[in-house]
Amino acid sequence: xxxxxxxxxxxxxxxxxxxxxxxxxxxxxxxxxxxxxxxxxxxxxxxxxxxxxxxxxxxxxxxxxxxxxxxxxxxxxxxxxxxxxxxxxxxxxxxxxxxxxxxxxxxxxxxxxxx
Amino acid sequence: xxxxxxxxxxxxxxxxxxxxxxxxxxxxxxxxxxxxxxxxxxxxxxxxxxxxxxxxxxxxxxxxxxxxxxxxxxxxxxxxxxxxxxxxxxxxxxxxxxxxxxxxxxxxxxxxxxxxxxx
Numbered sequence: 001x002x003x004x005x006x007x008x009x010x011x012x013x014x015x016x017x018x019x020x021x022x023x024x025x026x027x028x029x030x031x032x033x034x035x036x037x038x039x040x041x042x043x044x045x046x047x048x049x050x051x052x053x054x055x056x057x058x059x060x061x062x063x064x065x066x067x068x069x070x071x072x073x074x075x076x077x078x079x080x081x082x083x084x085x086x087x088x089x090x091x092x093x094x095x096x097x098x099x100x101x102x103x104x105x106x107x108x109x110x111x112x113x114x115x
Numbered sequence: 116x117x118x119x120x121x122x123x124x125x126x127x128x129x130x131x132x133x134x135x136x137x138x139x140x141x142x143x144x145x146x147x148x149x150x151x152x153x154x155x156x157x158x159x160x161x162x163x164x165x166x167x168x169x170x171x172x173x174x175x176x177x178x179x180x181x182x183x184x185x186x187x188x189x190x191x192x193x194x195x196x197x198x199x200x201x202x203x204x205x206x207x208x209x210x211x212x213x214x215x216x217x218x219x220x221x222x223x224x225x226x227x228x229x230x231x232x233x234x
Contacts, residue, residue, distance in 0.1 A: 037225075043153075043206055045225040091158065095223070100147040100166065100212065103223055107158045 002027045004094050006106035013082050013113055021077045021109045023092030029053070031097035034068065034075045039089040039108070051075065082113045117143045119211050121226035128199055129234055136194045136229045138209030144189035145211035149223065150182075153206040165192050199233040206230050 003026040013019045025034065036048040049059060051068050059066045063080045079086055089110050093103040118141040128134050138148055147166050151159040163184050165171040171184035181203075183195040192211075196203055207230075210223040 033222075035222075042227075043208075043230065044227040045208065047222070047225075050222055100164065102149045102151075102161045102164060103159075103210075105158045110156075 002029075002094060002096055002104050004092050004104055004106035006090075006092055006109050008109045009107070010110045010112070013111070015083060015113055015115050016081050017113075018078060018080050019082050019111065019113075021079075021090050021092075021111070023075045023077065023106060025073050025075065025092070025094045027073075027094060027096065029097045033095040033097075035093040035095065035103065036066065036075075036077050037091045037093065039091060041088070045091070048077075079111075082111075084113050084115050087111060087113045117211075117213065117222075117224045119145075119209065119224045119226040121207075121209055121229050123229060124227060125230045125232075127232045127234065130200055131198055133195055133197045134199055134231060136196075136207055136209075136231075138192045138194070138211070138226050140190045140211045140213075140224070143211075143213045143224075145192075145213060146189065147212045148186055148192040149210045149212075150184060150192075150194050151208045151210070153208060153228075159208060162194075196231065199231070201233045204231055204233045 005024045032053045034051045038046040065078045067076045089108045091108045092106045122137045150162045163171045163173045165186035173179045186192040208228045210225045
């Protein structure tokens, strides 16, 4: 079975704190893609990152960083020095190695950053 | 970058009426489009997968006669909610994949969503 688990339902932090959103996935495919999306209150999904299963390099983009660990089937997302504008729902998703298949989403983590 | 649009962004209708939602890939050809539904404070739930020129594949529990999907061209898919009822009120999101081998093949591009309210 293919599955994405985001164990943290809600996280609340104060501005400037660092926060890590966890994502654990299950798949038997050797080739797959992992994604993170941000969904602000407006509802539109904002693409943050795509990582394929053969690329275990961690990535940093500004205040955002991602840690992909195949050994633990995890793809965690860290926001450094959080800001109020980071408040949103964050979804981790898995794309199986099969053309024409949909993303498998986790349940999402609601991040609230207060000033 | 690849852009997917949805129209309308918001619709309010009376119970019993039908509502059509359009999903367009603006700058790429989408062989496959997906329709998701999202209830408040929940994740996206896949409703159906539609391939251009063929019948949509519906997920278990989704009524194909109620949620009509048409993917008549490589850039347009429509979702029609027939005889809508208040329980159909939700946020509907489409996404699209490009041709296998194209730069748009490996990422799903999401539309901005349509918020449907049935009174």
